[in-house]
Each structure stands twice: as structure tokens, then as C-alpha cells.
Amino acid sequence: MYQVEEATQLADRVFQMWITAPQVARHARAGQFLVIRAHENGERIPLTISAVRGDAVRVIFMSVGKTTEYLSTMKKGDALSDVAGPLGKPSEIKNYGTVVVIGGGVGIASTPIIAREAKEAGNHVIGIIGARNKDLLILEDEMAAVCDELFVTTDDGSKGIHGFAASVLEQLLKERKIDCVWIVGPAIMMKVTSNVTRPYGVLTFVSLNPIMVDGTGMCGSCRVTVGGETKFACVDGPEFDAHQVDFDSLMQRQRMYVDEEKASVEHYHHHGGCGCCGGEHR
Amino acid sequence: MTGSPAGKEVRDFNEVNKGLSAENAVLEALRCMECVRPTCVKGCPVGIDIPAFIQQIANQDFAGAAATIKRDNMLPAICGRVCPQENQCEGSCILAKKEKPVAIGALERFVADYEREHGMTLPEVAPPSGKRVAVVGSGPAGLTAAAEMARLGHAVTVFESLHEAGGVLTYGIPNFRLPKEIVRAEIEQVKRLGVEIRLNHLVGRSLSTEELLSYDAVFLGTGAGLPYFMGIEGENLNGVYSANEFLTRVNLMHADRFPEFDTPVKRGCNVVVVGGGNVAMDAARVARRLGGKVTLVYRRREEDLPARAVEVENALAEGVQLVCCANPVRVIGEKTVQAVECVQMSMCDLDESGRPKPSSVEGSNFLIEADVFIEAIGQGPNPLLVSMLPDLKRERRGNLVVDADGLTTLGRVYAGGDVATGAATVIWAMGSAKKAAAAIDRMLREE
Numbered sequence: 231m232y233q234v235e236e237a238t239q240l241a242d243r244v245f246q247m248w249i250t251a252p253q254v255a256r257h258a259r260a261g262q263f264l265v266i267r268a269h270e271n272g273e274r275i276p277l278t279i280s281a282v283r284g285d286a287v288r289v290i291f292m293s294v295g296k297t298t299e300y301l302s303t304m305k306k307g308d309a310l311s312d313v314a315g316p317l318g319k320p321s322e323i324k325n326y327g328t329v330v331v332i333g334g335g336v337g338i339a340s341t342p343i344i345a346r347e348a349k350e351a352g353n354h355v356i357g358i359i360g361a362r363n364k365d366l367l368i369l370e371d372e373m374a375a376v377c378d379e380l381f382v383t384t385d386d387g388s389k390g391i392h393g394f395a396a397s398v399l400e401q402l403l404k405e406r407k408i409d410c411v412w413i414v415g416p417a418i419m420m421k422v423t424s425n426v427t428r429p430y431g432v433l434t435f436v437s438l439n440p441i442m443v444d445g446t447g448m449c450g451s452c453r454v455t456v457g458g459e460t461k462f463a464c465v466d467g468p469e470f471d472a473h474q475v476d477f478d479s480l481m482q483r484q485r486m487y488v489d490e491e492k493a494s495v496e497h498y499h500h501h502g503g504c505g506c507c508g509g510e511h512r
Numbered sequence: 513m514t515g516s517p518a519g520k521e522v523r524d525f526n527e528v529n530k531g532l533s534a535e536n537a538v539l540e541a542l543r544c545m546e547c548v549r550p551t552c553v554k555g556c557p558v559g560i561d562i563p564a565f566i567q568q569i570a571n572q573d574f575a576g577a578a579a580t581i582k583r584d585n586m587l588p589a590i591c592g593r594v595c596p597q598e599n600q601c602e603g604s605c606i607l608a609k610k611e612k613p614v615a616i617g618a619l620e621r622f623v624a625d626y627e628r629e630h631g632m633t634l635p636e637v638a639p640p641s642g643k644r645v646a647v648v649g650s651g652p653a654g655l656t657a658a659a660e661m662a663r664l665g666h667a668v669t670v671f672e673s674l675h676e677a678g679g680v681l682t683y684g685i686p687n688f689r690l691p692k693e694i695v696r697a698e699i700e701q702v703k704r705l706g707v708e709i710r711l712n713h714l715v716g717r718s719l720s721t722e723e724l725l726s727y728d729a730v731f732l733g734t735g736a737g738l739p740y741f742m743g744i745e746g747e748n749l750n751g752v753y754s755a756n757e758f759l760t761r762v763n764l765m766h767a768d769r770f771p772e773f774d775t776p777v778k779r780g781c782n783v784v785v786v787g788g789g790n791v792a793m794d795a796a797r798v799a800r801r802l803g804g805k806v807t808l809v810y811r812r813r814e815e816d817l818p819a820r821a822v823e824v825e826n827a828l829a830e831g832v833q834l835v836c837c838a839n840p841v842r843v844i845g846e847k848t849v850q851a852v853e854c855v856q857m858s859m860c861d862l863d864e865s866g867r868p869k870p871s872s873v874e875g876s877n878f879l880i881e882a883d884v885f886i887e888a889i890g891q892g893p894n895p896l897l898v899s900m901l902p903d904l905k906r907e908r909r910g911n912l913v914v915d916a917d918g919l920t921t922l923g924r925v926y927a928g929g930d931v932a933t934g935a936a937t938v939i940w941a942m943g944s945a946k947k948a949a950a951a952i953d954r955m956l957r958e959e
Contacts, residue, residue: 253710253718262717267675273765273774274675296774312675314712443765443775446673446714447894448737449757455748460741465896479748482847486750490776497771 231309235286242365243293244336245302251313252285260323260347261340261437261469264289264315265445268300272311276442276464278414279316280339281372287315290339290368296494317445318468321435325352327409330402331377332358332395332423334415335366340437342372344412353410354378358398360415364389396423403430411435413472417481424472434472438463440483455479522830523801525687525768529593532615534574537622541569544614547606552616555604557943558591558656560584562601562616569619578627581620582635586659586702587652587942589628589694590681592621595939596820628697634704638665643956646671646727648715648897651679653733653929653941655702660949661731662705666956669727670707673714676764679735681938683764684756686794688801689823692763716900729924729952732912733945736930738894742786742887746843751778755787755795755888762798780804780884784852786840787888788812793823795886796832806832807880811839811857811870835880839872843885851879893931901925909934918948926952 236248254264258279264287265274275297281288293302304310321344329348333341338359349355357377361367362385374380381398382390391398395413402408403426411434413423420436427434440452440463447465454463455476461467522528532540544566552562560581568577581588597603597617605613627633643666647658650672658668676682681695703709713719715734724730739754741747758777761767765775783799785792788810799806808827810817814836817824828834835854842853856876859868893910905913905921911934918926926948929941 253713257718257720271766271773273776296771312712314673314675314714314718316717317714443757443760444674446737447896448739449760450739450741450754451757453741453748460743460748465894483748483750485847486778487776490770494771494774494776 231311232313234304234306234308234310236306237304237308239302240290240368243302244290244366244368245293246280246288246290247301247304248283248286248288249310249313250286251315254279254313254315255282255285255287258282258287258316259320260343261321262316262318263445263468264313264317265442266301266310267312268297268304269311272300273297274312274443274445276317276439276445278340278437279343281343287313290336292336295491296498299495299498314445317464319466321347321412321469323347323351326433327353328356328407329353330356330358330399330408330411332360332399332411332413332415333369333373334360334395334413334419334423335362336368337415337419337437338367338369338373340414341412342369342376344414345373345376349376349378356402356408357381358383358395360384360395362386394422395419396426399423400426403427403432408432412437412469417477417484420472421477421481424475428473435469436472436475437468438470438475438480439468440480441486523803525801527691528688528826531625532618532622534572534622534626537569537619538572540615540619541566543607544570545606551604551606552601552614555601557600557939558585558946560601560620565623566614566616566619569623574623574626575630575633577623579633579635581623584946585942586705587655587698588620589624589698590652590690591939591942592617592619592624593690593694594685594937596937598821600939625694628694632697632701634701635663637663637705640667641665641956643667643728644669645729645731645952645956646724647731647733648724649679649733649735649929649931650677650699650709651733651735651929651941652681652938653735653931653945654679654731655699656942656945657731657733657928657949657952658707659702659705660946661952662702662707664949664953666728666953668707670709671713671715671719672709672711674764675711677709677711679733683760684791684794686759686763686798688797689794714896716897721900725924728956729926731918731945731948731952732897732920732925732927732931733929733941734894734897734931735941736891736893736935738892738910739887740890740892742840742889744840744842746845746849747887749843749845749849750847751780751845751849751882751884752843753778753884753886755785755791755886756891758795758886759791759798762802768798768802777802778884780882782880782882783807783884783886784809784840784880784882785886785888786810787890788817788819789888789890790819790823792888793819793827795888796827797830799884799886800830800832804884807835807882808832809835809838809840809852809854809880811837812868813837813859816867837870838878839870840885841872841877844879849882849885852882852885853877853879891935916947917951918944919951924955
């Protein structure tokens with residue numbers, strides 16, 4: 231069992247959790263993820279490693295379905311059945327020169343650790359974090375602490391620059407030489423934002439988020455098409471050259487279990503939420 | 513074996529073969545000729561003293577028979593169920609030539625089941641040697657190597673990347689062939705020998721190369737878990753699975769009991785499985801149990817199917833449709849699978865192995881309606897681990913190069929099972945692991 235050291239809410243439906251998992255914490259690098267199984271009947275879900283502190287790792291998630299909703303109810307001292315990791319390849323960090331690290335929504339969870347490693351590698355690091363509105367914005371302080379410059383955007387203008395991270399990136403590309411860009415966020419945001427760097431030929435990494443089961447390369451559930459080839463995001467990625475990624479196929483595959491996911495939430499609310507059915511469910 | 517498939521409407525995952533009664537086991541044991549030079553033992557990759565344990569069954573000393581088997585094999589309830597005995601012990605039985613061979617597998621299983629129900633006893637463990645051995649992977653090879661080395665007095669730690677031990681025994685082979693409580697009980701026995709199993713540890717990620725090589729010896733039993741895909745058009749449509757994914761969702765994650773369990777799986781109305789091995793049969797039979805009409809497409813003839821005859825028989829009895837001499841060339845659909853386009857295969861020439869070489873017949877394309885398509889065309893070793901140990905020499909298909917003892921090209925690092933031999937059987941994995949464990953023991957004692 232893996233103890234929850236700390237569990238707090240960061241924003242609307244966004245939660246952070248520090249979990250004691252020494253085998254993960256000791257080896258975790260930027261860009262990697264872990265797989266959680268919350269309880270004996272649980273599914274395995276991938277979550278990015280957002281930070282490390284001693285033997286604990288931090289994950290940040292948005293409550294969007296059965297498992298994340300269950301996780302959001304967990305408190306300090308509770309325990310998760312399983313935490314496996316670190317998984318995936320670390321980010322390809324070296325001294326590129328000027329680096330832009332972009333986080334969209336809950337994808338911002340990944341950015342401070344990337345920005346810090348990029349900074350430590352000698353880069354000038356520019357952060358851009360964007361969310362739909364100010365209530366969904368997270369980790370602004372952490373990003374401010376590690377980045378040389380930080381831009382904040384909201385889709386509705388409730389905080390920072392009114393607009394998308396893509397527009398800020400476009401402006402930066404026009405004004406100065408950018409050597410490498412990381413984009414982490416929802417698939418559609420990564421698709422749109424990485425199209426901005428394409429005409430400039432700037433190396434751009436995206437962190438793909440397909441459906442995963444084991445996360446160790448044994449099933450191919452997370453397969454994605456990169457440069458016309460099939461890759462397994464869990465072992466070949468999750469970071470890939472954005473300009474080679476087939477985002478439309480990724481987004482189609484992400485929707486594979488939409489109906490089942492709804493059924494699972496309904497089942498959870500009926501049997502797990504009310505506590506009046508006498509079921510053994512959580 | 514008293515294989516009696518439950519009929520075409522099979523929906524549950526209970527074990528199909530119910531096993532021998534004590535009475536029938538004794539009767540079967542009495543058929544053994546007690547050969548002076550028993551050929552059956554030579555047919556067994558782990559060399560169980562078959563005549564001895566069968567004699568004990570005949571004398572109704574079932575506990576004694578269990579002890580005899582466990583001198584050579586710590587996982588008899590598993591082997592008795594999933595070994596292809598027709599090619600091994602039973603195929604080598606002298607009675608196989610005239611009538612039916614002695615049902616050695618069923619007898620082994622009977623003894624193991626008897627012991628599990630009446631209290632298991634452990635074999636003796638040698639005094640501690642002071643040596644530490646790391647075993648990577650807890651499948652049949654890893655468990656066998658771990659058990660053997662623990663009995664020889666070494667401190668063994670097994671690293672397993674999943675949340676449950678057993679490898680293919682847990683995620684691959686379905687409950688109706690190998691009940692999971694039996695796998696767990698046999699793993700429990702291995703742990704009681706002093707073996708520590710660390711779950712959720714992916715070597716190369718959760719454990720560095722240096723940490724791994726700090727052990728006095730290493731045994732790699734990481735299997736052949738990387739699924740091959742056909743590389744045909746439409747393969748990334750929703751509803752296309754590798755057999756590994758499909759079976760993992762059901763066997764390990766219990767997707768058949770969704771939403772009680774959280775992991776979903778697509779329950780196709782029309783399921784097409786491609787492949788002809790045991791994995792294909794398992795996937796097809798699981799899909800049947802999830803309620804689908806299942807068509808199994810195989811590129812050679814029915815008599816060429818590499819799966820065990822009994823599994824093919826069971827699949828057919830459960831209503832799996834077999835389409836032989838055909839191969840999928842394209843998956844058709846928009847977003848989700850709608851049909852699988854296949855082509856007829858002709859079987860004119862024989863290849864080097866003596867099997868007919870299938871070649872596609874132009875213009876013979878036909879469609880099979882499908883909403884789920886499962887590829888069971890084989891798997892190779894996961895490249896992750898070996899990429900962490902660059903001094904390990906690999907063959908063209910990715911298998912590790914090992915000598916007769918299982919020693920890799922890296923000192924103190926041994927390998928066995930599918931990672932060394934390519935995808936094979938549970939018992940071959942155990943046989944090679946046993947050999948490697950003995951070699952590791954010799955190496956550690958010579959120091």
C-alpha cells in the first residue's frame with residue numbers, strides 16, 4: 231500500500247496528492263509518469279509526476295471520471311493499492327538556448343519539473359501557463375519561481391493575458407529566437423499550439439495522453455502514430471516530436487470508452503456515493 | 513483428461529475441466545507400467561520423477577506424491593493444467609504407442625489440488641548462503657528460478673512491474689483454463705520459501721541498472737510481452753486490440769465484471785480474432801464469454817493450428833467460428849471498427865519447417881462484419897529492459913543470447929523463459945529457469 235502524505239484541492243475540480251512511493255521518487259525525472267490503482271477493484275490510470283520530495287511524489291489531477299473522483303475524496307493517511315513508476319522516457323533536456331515550457335489546464339502539473347530541469351541545464355526558460363479561467367489556473371507561483379519569464383493566459387480574460395498560450399507563443403517566435411518548446415495539455419490544445427511552431431521549424435515536444443493499461447509496453451493500448459510509425463506512448467514516449475504526431479487519431483482513440491466511462495460514474499454515484507444501498511462498493 | 517466444454521452458450525469464467533476424482537486418479541495411476549528407464553521423465557522439461565509420484569498415487573499416498581513432484585516443480589497445479597503434455601511427458605509415455613498414454617498432467621494436477629485442499633507442506637530449505645539474487649519478472653520462469661534458488665539458501669528478491677505476480681499466468685491465461693486462486697496459492701508457496709516479491713517495480717525505471725547489478729547474481733525472466741501488430745490499414749481504429757491488452761483487461765483487471773470493477777472492455781457483437789496459437793484461442797473464448805459472435809481467422813489450414821488440440825476443440829465447442837486459409841488485410845470503419853477485410857490464402861508450397869507457406873489469392877477478398885478485432889499474431893521480448901543493459905547481446909528478433917546454462921553475455925546475469933527462447937510454453941520457461949538457477953548456484957558456491 232502507498233500512503234497519501236498530503237491531499238489538497240488546488241482549483242475547481244483540480245486536486246494534488248503527495249504519495250509515498252520511494253521506488254518512484256528516487257528515480258523520477260521530468261516528463262515521466264506513474265500508474266495508480268486506487269483500490270482492489272480499481273483501474274490503472276496514468277498520472278504525470280509533478281514533483282518529488284523525499285520518498286514522496288506529487289500528482290495533480292482533475293476530477294473528470296470515476297477514478298479521479300474517487301481519488302479526490304482521499305485524505306492524508308489513506309492508502310492507494312498500487313503505484314508503479316517512474317514510467318516513460320524522461321524529457322530530452324539539454325542546453326538548447328532559449329526554451330519555452332507551456333502548460334494548458336491540468337497539463338500545467340507537468341511544467342514546473344520540466345522548467346526546473348531545463349533551467350538547471352543552462353537554458354533561458356520562458357513559461358506560459360494557460361487555463362479556461364482563473365479558477366482553473368494552478369502552480370503559478372511554482373512556475374514563477376523556476377522560469378526566467380512567465381506568461382499567464384486565460385481563455386476568458388479573468389486573469390493574465392486574455393487568449394490562448396498559442397498566441398503568446400506566436401508573438402515570442404516573431405520577436406526572438408526560440409530553440410525548443412514543450413507543450414503539455416489537452417490533445418486539442420497541443421495540436422493547435424504545436425502548429426504555431428511548425429513554420430518556424432522549432433523543435434517542439436508534446437506529452438501525449440492516450441489510454442493506458444499497464445504502462446510498461448506490453449499491450450499497445452497507448453499506441454500512437456508518430457512520423458507514420460506506430461509507437462507505444464508508455465515506453466517510446468510519452469513525449470514526442472509534436473510535428474510528427476497524428477493528433478486526430480490520438481483524439482479519436484481517447485474517446486474509445488466514453489460510454490463506459492459514463493456508466494462507471496453512474497454506477498459509482500449510485501452504489502458508492504450515497505452509502506444507502508448496502509453495496510460493498512467504494 | 514476429462515475435458516468437457518460446457519456447451520455453446522458458455523458465459524462464465526469457471527474452470528472448464530473439472531479434474532479427476534481420487535478414485536479415478538488411483539485407477540489412472542494403476543495404468544502406469546513403471547518403466548525401468550522411464551521415457552516420460554525425459555519428456556518433462558523439469559524432469560519430475562513421474563513413475564515415483566504415480567506409484568504413490570496408486571498407493572493412495574497423495575501427500576507423498578505432492579512432495580515428490582515438488583522436489584522438481586513448485587508449480588504443479590499450474591503445469592498440470594497448462595502444459596502441452598501431448599508433446600512432452602505424455603507424448604513420451606510408452607503407452608502412447610499402443611493405446612492412450614497415462615494421463616500424467618491430470619494426475620499431477622490432481623495431486624496438487626489435493627494438497628492445496630488438505631494443507632500444503634514446503635520442501636526443505638538449505639541454510640542461508642549469504643548471497644543475494646535478483647529475479648526480474650514473476651512469470652513462470654521467474655517464479656521457478658526464485659523458488660529453486662530460495663531452496664538452495666540464497667536470499668531472493670523478485671521484481672515485478674505489475675500489481676500482481678504471475679506474469680502470463682495472471683494476465684494472459686484466462687480463469688477458465690487456470691483459476692487465479694490456484695496461481696495465487698502456488699505463488700504463496702514460493703513466498704513461504706523466503707522469496708520476497710516487490711510489485712510495481714519496473715526494472716530499468718524503478719530500479720536502476722547499478723542497483724540491479726549490485727546483487728550477487730541476476731536472473732532475467734521478463735518474458736515476451738511486447739505484442740506484434742500486423743501493420744495493416746485501420747489498425748488504430750477504436751475496437752482494435754492486441755490479445756495482450758484484451759486479455760489483460762479481462763484476466764488481470766476483471767473487465768468482465770465492469771462496472772463493479774473499474775476497467776472497461778469493448779464487448780463486441782461480432783468479434784474477429786486473428787491468429788492460431790493458444791493466445792488466439794484464449795482471446796476468442798474470452799470474447800465468447802463476453803457475449804460476442806466470434807470468428808477466428810487463421811492463415812494456414814485447420815490441421816496447422818499451433819494451439820493445443822484440446823484448446824481448439826474447446827473453442828469450437830463453445831461456438832467459435834473458424835475461418836482457415838485466410839488473412840486480414842485491412843480494418844474498415846470510421847472511428848470504430850465495422851468490418852475486417854480478409855483475403856484467401858493458398859497453401860501450395862511447403863516452407864523450411866515443412867508447413868505450407870501461405871500466399872494470398874488475388875481478388876479473393878471478402879469482408880467479415882466486426883466491431884471488435886483482436887490481433888493474436890505473436891509477441892516478442894520487451895525491449896525496455898535490455899536497452900538498460902547495453903552489454904546484453906540480442907538476437908535479431910530481440911531474444912537474449914544465452915549459453916546452455918542460461919548465462920547471458922553479461923557476467924552474473926542469467927536469463928530464461930520467453931526472453932531467451934522467444935514466446936514458448938510455461939513449462940519450457942520453467943525448465944530453462946531451473947537450469948539457470950542450478951548454474952547460478954554453482955557460480956555462487958565457487959566463489
